[in-house]
Amino acid sequence: MIAPVTALAPAAALAHAVDLLMRQGFVVSARNSRGDSAYLRPDGCAYALRVSNHARTPKQRRNHPDAIVSLVIRAPRRPEQVAELVAAAIRDFAAARARKEAAGPGEAHASGGAHASGGAHASGEASGAGSRK
Numbered sequence: 001m002i003a004p005v006t007a008l009a010p011a012a013a014l015a016h017a018v019d020l021l022m023r024q025g026f027v028v029s030a031r032n033s034r035g036d037s038a039y040l041r042p043d044g045c046a047y048a049l050r051v052s053n054h055a056r057t058p059k060q061r062r063n064h065p066d067a068i069v070s071l072v073i074r075a076p077r078r079p080e081q082v083a084e085l086v087a088a089a090i091r092d093f094a095a096a097r098a099r100k101e102a103a104g105p106g107e108a109h110a111s112g113g114a115h116a117s118g119g120a121h122a123s124g125e126a127s128g129a130g131s132r133k
Helices: 010-023 058-063 079-103
Strands: 026-031 037-042 048-052 067-072
Touching (some): 010 048, 048 079
């Protein structure tokens, strides 16, 4: 008998999401001091994808205007659910990046963005808190 796959706790699901994004060529560009938010970007890209357990605040929006998509996971998720959310976040990131780059330099860091959806909460904008590494 095959054992059922159990859900990952939110912190483990976030770590799994970051790992999956890194396997897709994203690199961690910043983390907050609590470790509950990470910012990842493709090599040479001006924009970031945020992975966190909470929606961003106005202060976080100011600190990371480059974050154009957030993947927010607040509840336990199975690994395959996390993979689906990551795939959606990557698609949203590509679309948001294309819109930003088409808008030109003056519009590059305008507020707004896309979101990944699925079994976890996903916000339409990314956030940033804490220190850069």
